[in-house]
Amino acid sequence: MSVLPHAIRVLIGDDHRIVREGIKQMLRDPSNGQPEIHVMAEAQTGPQVIDEVAARKGNEGLDVVLLDIALPERDGLDVLQQLRRDWPALPVLVISTYPENQYAVRCIRLGAAGYLNKSADPDAMVQAVRQAAAGGIYVTAAAAQALALAVGKGAAGEALSHREHQVFRLLTTGRTVSEIGAQLGLASNTVSTYRARILEKTGTKNDVELALYAERHGRDAVL
CATH class of the missing domain: 3.40.50.2300 (Response regulator)
Structure with missing residues (x-):
């Protein structure tokens, strides 16, 4: 060429x-x-x-x-x-x-x-x-x-790590823990650990609340 x-x-x-x-x-x-x-x-x-x-x-x-x-x-x-x-x-x-x-x-x-x-x-x-x-x-x-x-959100914007954000994004699209593990090459219990951290950091109790959170704030809301 x-x-x-x-x-x-x-x-x-x-x-x-x-x-x-x-x-x-x-x-x-x-x-x-x-x-x-x-x-x-x-x-x-x-x-x-x-x-x-x-x-x-x-x-x-x-x-x-x-x-x-x-x-x-x-x-x-x-x-x-x-x-x-x-x-x-x-x-x-x-x-x-x-x-x-x-x-x-x-x-x-x-x-x-x-x-x-x-x-x-x-x-x-x-x-x-x-x-x-x-x-x-x-x-x-x-x-x-x-x-x-x-920038206006300051330090709160750093709540999720990169891997946590990947899991967050997939959870809010309806993927199961096992499906997320297969896609990201992670064990299911590791994904479950990330899920627990995400729920804690977003102040939600389950996947339904997490999906509603994503709808309200956008899937990049917790950076």
């Missing part, structure tokens, strides 16, 4: 081919006169993202990773943390169908270079990629508001 010296080299991590094709179409739109963006690689699962980044030696072969949250085999937020740990100079732009007020704050706190909804228009997608590649952080108006609210 011939890549111009100024081109932004991108990896797309998303398990849906139609989504990857749509993103590629948006990024190759030359109508705005911006430097070309080249999709160098694609990945369908969390482990594949890690492998593809490693094969290109992180930021030596890539400029931006576009990463979905809901990846098979390994949660996108786990992948984000490993990428930030192993290749801290490589920007990771999170793309998702979840609203900004649910995940933008958590992703940025975990080191993402921004958060973008998959329904964004092509200009926003290109702008986000360019801003991330330049070392900046892309934040929509909705994400900025969520960040401001999170």
Whole structure:
């Protein structure tokens, strides 16, 4: 593949081919006169993202990773943390169908270079990629508001650990303890321990109250 010296080299991590094709179409739109963006690689699962980044030696072969949250085999937020740990100079732009007020704050706190909804228009997608590649952080108006609210909450916003938040999110979608354990690679009793901590930290008594809590506050309310 011939890549111009100024081109932004991108990896797309998303398990849906139609989504990857749509993103590629948006990024190759030359109508705005911006430097070309080249999709160098694609990945369908969390482990594949890690492998593809490693094969290109992180930021030596890539400029931006576009990463979905809901990846098979390994949660996108786990992948984000490993990428930030192993290749801290490589920007990771999170793309998702979840609203900004649910995940933008958590992703940025975990080191993402921004958060973008998959329904964004092509200009926003290109702008986000360019801003991330330049070392900046892309934040929509909705994400900025969520960040401001999170700052306003202060220390209370740190109630749940990353793993607890994963379990919290799955519990509020109706998953059982055993299903969550299978998805996250945890023993059922470990998940039960996380569940107990979550109930205590959110002040809820059971999964029904926890689901109502999530509806009232959003699934990223306890960061």
